[in-house]
Amino acid sequence: MxxxxxxxxxxxxxxxxxxxxxxxxxxxxxxxxxxxxARGAEALExxxxxxxxxxxxxxxxVACDVTTPEGQAMVLKAAEGVDILVNNAGGPPPGMWTxxxxxxxxxxxxxxxxxxxxxxxxxxxxxxxRGWGRVVNITSQAxxxxxxxxxxxxxxxTGLTGxxxxxxxxxxxxxxxxxxxxxxLHATDRAVSLDTASAKQQGITIEEARAQRCAAIPVGRYGTxxxxxxxxxxxxxxxxxxxxxxxxxxxxxAINLTM
Ligand code: NAP
Numbered sequence: 001m002x003x004x005x006x007x008x009x010x011x012x013x014x015x016x017x018x019x020x021x022x023x024x025x026x027x028x029x030x031x032x033x034x035x036x037x038a039r040g041a042e043a044l045e046x047x048x049x050x051x052x053x054x055x056x057x058x059x060x061x062v063a064c065d066v067t068t069p070e071g072q073a074m075v076l077k078a079a080e081g082v083d084i085l086v087n088n089a090g091g092p093p094p095g096m097w098t099x100x101x102x103x104x105x106x107x108x109x110x111x112x113x114x115x116x117x118x119x120x121x122x123x124x125x126x127x128x129x130r131g132w133g134r135v136v137n138i139t140s141q142a143x144x145x146x147x148x149x150x151x152x153x154x155x156x157x158t159g160l161t162g163x164x165x166x167x168x169x170x171x172x173x174x175x176x177x178x179x180x181x182x183x184x185l186h187a188t189d190r191a192v193s194l195d196t197a198s199a200k201q202q203g204i205t206i207e208e209a210r211a212q213r214c215a216a217i218p219v220g221r222y223g224t225x226x227x228x229x230x231x232x233x234x235x236x237x238x239x240x241x242x243x244x245x246x247x248x249x250x251x252x253x254a255i256n257l258t259m
Pocket of ligand 1: 067
């Protein structure tokens with residue numbers, strides 16, 4: 001299927017690795033030019049060069065922390081006039097509800113709620129003026145089924161979800177769609193760190209912890225960044241113009257829900 005986005009320009013935040021990289025690769029495969037971002041310059045440039053070599057698209061890199069005002073200003077300078085925005089950042093650490101103080105919540109809100117909102121506010125007006133745009137926010141399955149040890153993530157991502165529910169309906173008439181992609185377990189560095197924490201807590205090996213977690217997924221394995229990226233590219237496509245304000249769960253069936 002031709003997604004009809006060849007020549008469009010996309011900002012993909014936090015995209016040197018993992019799910020962000022999957023989205024960047026899938027958009028590039030459709031002929032989209034990219035602005036890619038991550039804090040670590042070396043991995044970012046390596047991923048960008050691999051995309052340039054494979055897909056022949058234009059890729060600009062901005063190495064900075066996207067959750068800071070300074071980082072956001074650097075990214076926005078490079079991403080002026082983009083047609084597609086994929087919001088992403090690292091997830092907050094796991095912990096206990098008794099441990100989290102105001103500063104921990106502020107940090108989580110900055111990363112996973114206020115940064116995507118800042119990019120939406122900066123870039124969506126231009127998309128509306130041009131009559132076309134796509135925004136995809138990477139959130140989490142925790143929005144549908146909160147994970148107790150990820151209370152900081154549950155809180156921040158639910159806040160973003162509420163904002164998107166209203167905003168997406170306010171901009172849709174101008175050809176701009178905003179949707180959220182909710183990853184379940186995917187085989188990325190983030191999954192390795194969660195497997196490691198689970199193994200340590202239970203006194204088992206990482207392989208045993210991973211097997212335990214896979215057993216709870218009807219598909220029987222973690223998702224891949226390529227599968228995730230393909231779903232993102234579809235939401236960014238010409239065909240997805242009637243999909244507005246949705247929370248699309250990609251979890252291999254792990255959460256037993258009808259809606
Ligand atoms: P990952 O494999 O650890 O990759 C994270 C990417 O984001 C890296 O490129 C990292 O590069 C970049 N990054 C992190 N913090 C950043 C920041 N402040 N500014 C700029 N770039 C930043 O993580 P992932 O698995 O792809 O997860 C992506 C998001 O999905 C996270 O919010 C995660 O919590 C959520 N999620 C993941 C899963 C899963 O199973 N993988 C499940 C549910 C939710 P640098 O470190 O160099 O900055």
